[in-house]
Amino acid sequence: MVEVILRKDVADLGLAGEMVSVRPGYARNYLIPQGIALAANEGNRRRFEEERRQIEQSAAREREAATQLASELEGRSITFVRRAGEGGRLFGSVTSADIAEELEKEGVSLDRRVIRMDDPIKDLGVYDIPLRIHPDVEPALKVWVIAEE
Template sequence: MEVILKQDIHSLGYKNDIVVVKNGYGRNYLIPKGIATLATESAKKMNAENMRQRAHKEEKIKNEALEVAKKLEGVTLSVGAKTSTTGKIFGSVNNIQIAEALIAKGFEIDRKVIAIKDVVKEIGKYTATIKLHKEVKVDIEFDVVSE
């Protein structure tokens, strides 16, 4: 039985994939739970049309992410933190402080797409990765300074 997946399933496939499953699995689990639909000829045509339109929109989003990535490449941030006399930070610097520093520089980046490679517990230079799109990532250097 061929079905079109409506959502990602770890062991089966991704959303909008056409997969072959056993009849009982498709008829008794996937279709009643709304996870998949039966892959008839008309459903396949609709799926192909939707994928074509989505590819156009996805390309536009990717191009916008690439433009933002070009602007972010030369940016260096400075993040202030309270420190002890030895240079240790009280707490740590996380993606929220990086997002606030980016907003101060004029970039509206969501904190959820920012990942810091190392745990920031001391003053120094570090690197954060911003995932603007599933294919577009930018590394940004930031300095942690004492306030």
């Protein structure tokens, strides 16, 4: 294991500014080349202390923007009208891309990757879909899937 200093928040690893232990290949092949982390040597520690203030300010701005977007999404629901067969089974499905596209039509720009769906929706019903806008901000969006007349 090697120690690195994270320059950005990484899901399931740590927040910006933390020193974490990772496997050497992960650090060498992904984290360091992508600029996500610095090797934890004395020179980089000093250099990072100067960057820490800027990173904390940008993280606070991102968290504020995510909180504002979450409050905008709170209580909002979207409806999909789809053809369905016997037993409420859809011909096709509703995916995270469909949800992102529908939100875009309503004026909310949201990347489909923040929509946390394990599997596409394949049945009629009402679903609470979690959104991970920021590691600290995870609102839910109500999705209605109704049958076409």
